[in-house]
Amino acid sequence: MESIWQKTARRAESDTDTLCSHADAVVIGGGMAGILTAWMLTSRGVHTVVLEANEVGSGQTGHTTAKVTSQHGLIYDRLCKSVGGELARQYAHANEEAIGAYERLIDQLGIACDWERRDAWVYSTRSGEALMAETDAAQQLGLPAFFADKSCLPFWIQGASVFKNQAQFHPLKFLYALAGQLNVYEHTPVLHVEGQNIDTLLGRIVADHIIFACHYPFVNCPGYYFMRMHQERSYALALENTQPLDGMYISADDDGLSFRTYNNQLILGGSGHRTGENCAGGQYDELRRRAREYWPDCRESACWSAQDCMPLDKIPYIGRFSGKYPNWYVATGFKKWGMTSSMVAARLISDAILQIDHPDRHVFSPQRHTWKASAGSFIKDGMASAKHLTRYYLKRPGMDVEQLLPGHGGIVRCNGRKLGAYRDMDGHVFLVSIKCPHLGCQLEWNPEEKSWDCPCHGSRYDYTGKLISNPAQEEDIVVKINS
Numbered sequence: 001m002e003s004i005w006q007k008t009a010r011r012a013e014s015d016t017d018t019l020c021s022h023a024d025a026v027v028i029g030g031g032m033a034g035i036l037t038a039w040m041l042t043s044r045g046v047h048t049v050v051l052e053a054n055e056v057g058s059g060q061t062g063h064t065t066a067k068v069t070s071q072h073g074l075i076y077d078r079l080c081k082s083v084g085g086e087l088a089r090q091y092a093h094a095n096e097e098a099i100g101a102y103e104r105l106i107d108q109l110g111i112a113c114d115w116e117r118r119d120a121w122v123y124s125t126r127s128g129e130a131l132m133a134e135t136d137a138a139q140q141l142g143l144p145a146f147f148a149d150k151s152c153l154p155f156w157i158q159g160a161s162v163f164k165n166q167a168q169f170h171p172l173k174f175l176y177a178l179a180g181q182l183n184v185y186e187h188t189p190v191l192h193v194e195g196q197n198i199d200t201l202l203g204r205i206v207a208d209h210i211i212f213a214c215h216y217p218f219v220n221c222p223g224y225y226f227m228r229m230h231q232e233r234s235y236a237l238a239l240e241n242t243q244p245l246d247g248m249y250i251s252a253d254d255d256g257l258s259f260r261t262y263n264n265q266l267i268l269g270g271s272g273h274r275t276g277e278n279c280a281g282g283q284y285d286e287l288r289r290r291a292r293e294y295w296p297d298c299r300e301s302a303c304w305s306a307q308d309c310m311p312l313d314k315i316p317y318i319g320r321f322s323g324k325y326p327n328w329y330v331a332t333g334f335k336k337w338g339m340t341s342s343m344v345a346a347r348l349i350s351d352a353i354l355q356i357d358h359p360d361r362h363v364f365s366p367q368r369h370t371w372k373a374s375a376g377s378f379i380k381d382g383m384a385s386a387k388h389l390t391r392y393y394l395k396r397p398g399m400d401v402e403q404l405l406p407g408h409g410g411i412v413r414c415n416g417r418k419l420g421a422y423r424d425m426d427g428h429v430f431l432v433s434i435k436c437p438h439l440g441c442q443l444e445w446n447p448e449e450k451s452w453d454c455p456c457h458g459s460r461y462d463y464t465g466k467l468i469s470n471p472a473q474e475e476d477i478v479v480k481i482n483s
C-alpha cells in the first residue's frame with residue numbers, strides 16, 4: 001500500500017551507466033541511512049556508489065512517519081541507568097545535533113521537503129511518573145526538555161515529556177533530491193560480499209570501504225546481527241477532516257498512538273507488534289476505530305505499514321561491521337527512530353572512513369559490551385527464535401489446501417507436504433515454502449497484509465512468494481506442485 005509520501009513525491013527518471021569496477025566506497029541500500037552516508041562521503045571527495053535492490057526510498061524510509069527528533073520514546077532515563085551518563089550523553093548529543101545537520105543540508109541545497117520545526121511530545125494516559133523521570137534525565141543530558149500535564153490531544157493525559165524545537169518533514173522529497181546528485185544503481189541487489197568484492201546482478205564491484213545500510217544486514221557471519229535484533233511492525237493512517245495539532249506526539253503506553261500533521265492531514269500511527277506475530281489481523285481496523293472515536297467525520301486518504309530493527313540494548317549499531325573486516329561498516333537497529341539515527345550514521349561512518357575521531361561514536365559501536373542492558377532482550381529474543389524454529393518441524397498444519405476459502409491464507413497440508421497457501425477471489429491457489437530461507441524459522445501468515453512474515457528476524461514475502469523485506473535474500477519461495 002502506498003504511503004502518503006509515495007503518493008505525494010515523484011522522482012525524476014535517471015539514466016544508469018554500466019556498473020563501474022571500482023569505487024572508494026560502496027553503500028548497500030538506498031534508504032535514509034544509505035543515501036545520507038553516500039552524500040556525506042561524496043561531498044567530502046570520496047568516490048561513492050550506492051547499490052539499491054529496488055528503488056531509492058522503497059524500503060522502510062518510504063513508509064516512515066518522519067519525525068526528526070532526539071526524543072526516542074522513553075530512553076534517556078533508562079540509558080543513564082543501563083550504560084551510564086557519559087554514553088547516554090553521547091546518544092543525546094549525536095541525535096540532537098542530527099536535527100541541525102538536516103536543516104543545514106536542506107538550506108544549503110535548497111531542498112523543498114516541507115521541513116518544519118515542531119515540539120516533540122511523549123505522553124502517557126496512565127501515569128506521569130516515568131515522564132517526569134525522563135524529563136529530568138533529558139535535562140541533565142543537555143536536551144531541551146520540560147514536563148507538561150496538558151496537551152491539545154483529543155483525550156486526557158497524565159503527563160508528557162516535551163522536547164522543544166524538533167522537526168518533521170517529507171522524507172521522500174528530501175531523499176530524492178539528495179539521491180539525484182549521487183551515483184545510485186537501482187534494481188541492483190547485492191548478492192554476496194567477501195572482503196572488498198561485492199557481487200551484484202550487474203557484475204562485481206571492488207571497494208575500499210563497504211557500508212551495509214540495507215536495513216537488516218544479510219551477512220550472518222561475521223557480525224552475528226541475527227542474534228542481536230528482531231523486527232517490529234506498525235501501521236499508519238493519513239486522515240483528512242480531523243483537527244490541527246501543533247506538535248508531534250508518541251505514546252509511552254504499550255497500546256498508545258502517535259500523531260503528526262502533514263499539510264492539512266493528520267498521520268495516526270500505532271498497533272505495533274513483533275513481525276510475524278499478527279496471525280489474527282485487525283491492526284488497521286483498530287486504528288480506524290480509534291480515529292472515528294476522536295474525529296467521527298474524518299476521511300482516510302492513505303494507509304501503510306513499516307517495520308524496523310530492534311537492538312538488544314535499544315541502541316543502534318553504527319560503526320565497524322565486525323573485527324574481521326576493518327573496511328566494512330554497518331548502520332542498523334534504529335528501533336523506529338531512523339531519521340536522526342541515519343544522520344548520526346552518515347556522520348560517524350564518513351568520519352571513520354576519513355579517519356576522523358568522532359567523540360560520540362562509542363555509544364553506537366557495534367562492538368560495545370552492554371550485557372546489563374542487553375541480557376533481558378537476548379534471552380527473550382533467543383526463546384522466540386527457538387520457538388519459531390522448532391514450530392516448523394513440530395506443529396502440524398490445521399487444514400488441507402482444499403479447505404482454504406477465497407481471500408484467505410494459512411499453513412496447509414498439500415500432497416503430503418506442509419506448505420503456505422493463499423487462495424485468491426478467483427480460486428487460484430498460490431503455494432509457498434514456509435521455511436524461511438534466512439535461517440529456517442517458520443513463516444507465519446499475516447492476514448492484514450496478505451504476506452508471509454518471519455517472527456525470528458522479520459523477513460517478509462508477499463502471497464505470491466516474492467521477497468518484500470530482508471534479511472532473507474532468496475528472491476522467491478514459490479512451490480510448484482505437479483498435478
Ligand SMILES: Cc1cc2nc3c(=O)[nH]c(=O)nc-3n(C[C@H](O)[C@H](O)[C@H](O)COP(=O)(O)OP(=O)(O)OC[C@H]3O[C@@H](n4cnc5c(N)ncnc54)[C@H](O)[C@@H]3O)c2cc1C
Pocket residue numbers: 028029030031032033034051052053054055056057058059060061062063064065066067068069188189190191213214215218232233234235236269305306307308331332334335336337338339340341342470
Ligand atoms: C511505522 C514506522 C514509523 C516510523 N516513524 C519514524 C519517525 O517518525 N521518526 C524516525 O526517526 N524514525 C521512524 N521510523 C524508523 C525509520 O523509518 C527507519 O528507521 C528508517 O527509515 C530506516 O532507514 P534505512 O535506510 O536503515 O532502511 P530502508 O529505508 O529500509 O533502506 C534500506 C534499503 O536497502 C535495500 N536493500 C536491502 N537489501 C539489499 C541488498 N541485498 N542489495 C541492495 N540493496 C538492498 C532495500 O531495498 C532498502 O531500500 C519509523 C518506523 C516505522 C516502522
Ligand code: FES
Pocket residue numbers: 226436437438439440441454455456457458459470471472
Ligand atoms: S528472518 Fe531469520 S529465520 Fe527468517
